[in-house]
Amino acid sequence: MIEQVVSTVNSWIENFGLLSEGWRVGIVVFALVFGTATVAYLASHVIVMLERKFSDTKNLWDDAFLHAARKPVVAFVWLQGVYWAAEVAHHYSQAEIFKANDAVLQVGFIWIFVWTLLRAIKESEKILVSPLKMKKPMDYTTVNAVSKLSRAVVIITAVLIALQSLGYSISGVLAFGGVGGIAVGFAAKDLLANFFGGFIIHLDRPFKVGDWVRSPDRSIEGTVEHIGWRLTTIRTFDKRPIYVPNAAFTTIVVENPSRMTNRRISETIGIRYTDVSHMAPIVSDIRSMLESHEDIDTNQTLIVNFLSFNASSLDIMVYTFTKTTEWVRFHEVKQDVLLKISQIIEGYGAEIAFPTRTLHLPEGLRIEREEGEEADEHSEESSAKASPASRRPVTPRTRYGDEGESGDGE
Template sequence: MIAANLPFDLQIPLAGVLLALGTWLLLGRLGRRCRSGSLGQTLLLSGRVSLAGTVLLSSAGWWLAGLEVRNLLLTIGVIWTLLRWRGELKQRAEHYAAQLLPHLSSKDQLFLFDVLDKLLTTAALLVVLVMALDLLGVSAGVLITAGGFGAAALGFGARTIVENGLSGLSLYINRPFVLGDTINLPGLSLLGTVEQVGWFYTELRDPERQRIYVPNGVFTSQAIQNLAQIDNRRIWIEFGLSFSDRERVATITQNLEQRLSSLPGVDPAKDQLAHFVGYGESSLQLRLLCYAASSDIHAAWALRQQALLLIGEVVEQAGGSMPFPTRLLIRAPNAKDHP
């Protein structure tokens, strides 16, 4: 009754204050009903300030300056809310990713959560673009003309940008690797751990802890080795015996194959081999092959160490020896010594 007796100019700000207060109370009530620490509660409570503030400011703008200002403030409020949500998601990405995608691995959770982050950013940019076009009064004909200029720009130099952008989208769809994977690009001699996948560049961290920014277009034209997807790591060791130990080769290789399975960390379902493979310049060349039971690089290093110690032990027990390259210096007759 009181609002009905007020002039129309005063009804607008009063309705805005009441609607903003109602929005604040409603979001708070809904947020308290959600499970503590859940993503829903976080989004509802973090959006109270921006949504209630948007309602209040847009009603004030409508009251003071008209519908155009109100629409502008509403658009700014939507962008404000999206950016606040994005900040909340990035702050506790691992926690919320585990809530939303509990059946996926932690790497896949972070990867898909990164997609959600980029979608929110893209949505905010699109809202800004639409708002800017609306304020400028851009018509459909202008957009078509701009598309023609865009095609020309593509032909004169934007091809690489578009290629990297489309390749970035392909990485999100096909997922040859995810955040945290270690990948190798043999064609470029690049090895690193994936720390971020952007629309145009992917950020790697190499073994020297240096950051490498790789254009996404590279991944559509180069072979990629995803070392994180290795099921078993191969242990391949080449060693030599003295030429005088040729009769001991069969005994040494047989003993190695028999004792390989006793090493901790060996995969019993895969090859465990030791062979004589050739005559070297200064030794008989032998090769040992086995596989680690897991993909963990540290376990593979430990297994390799055990295998090297086993080789030395078996060769010593067989009475053999491992030579090293030697050179014989022959002095010319009557040659003088030089300092």
């Protein structure tokens, strides 16, 4: 069909004798390019109108297909128009560049088809992970991995088809790729290790985008932002990005706190030794308070017991789990629990212990005033009232008291 159109145009140029041949060729080429631009403009607007019309329907895939096909359709129109114009020019020109028209057309068709598929895969990915468009959106990490793999398959297949259409033998290319792959594998083993590490992450899914992860083996802790085929981007809590090669995740331990079912409250609270008589009721009331607390998960381990005789306190172990796993909410619940424990302890007249030290002096050591020291003070006060110039300092003296008396250590 294209050849018939081109031959018709060429016959019109040859038979129309009003202008010179060069002008007639120029006018036809201009008309073809202008017509191509007009058709491309109309095609784009028609697809936009269809997108607006189908956006009101419940079917999401027609919107995705139209959006994916809009730009490739415009490119297809331009490819056809430029090819016809080039064929007309080639009929009257011996330029070498026009000899590649057929090859450019074939490769252009392949490129437009691949471009359409890639855009359709991208739009499908957006739909499958969107909570606004899907009742049960799929996991972003899984969908992203399948999307990347699909795009890679489409691109590799397109490259092989393009090489075949250009006259290259695919079997020779594959054989060369097999031999060259061995050399590339040795030269880029780290790159391949990261690639397969990324593949394992997508396969095993120890974490996904948005998870909080950390590693006790490395200084890695933060929120996963992106999982690529070579690097994984983690944003630390001080907002710095960390780029971790995927191969590292195959050799280190990775914790995923985002998948915890509960958060733990583990505290040791000490009361004074003088409050030992209140230990049993205090422990009982703390346990009852935790069992009735609406934010404590009683289905998990709950321990409240007298733990040990410590150096300056009687220790109570409080071990329980909250229902929430949210970091901020957890600390609010923990604060409420600790305040209620302190109120229970104060309700019995007891006190929370703090580190103290008692000093015992040897027997027979006493610090006191000498007999007559009070008389000296009284006389000093009297003399001070009588004459300020007669004041004199009073020096306290220390003596050893009777046997059996000692200080109280305060």
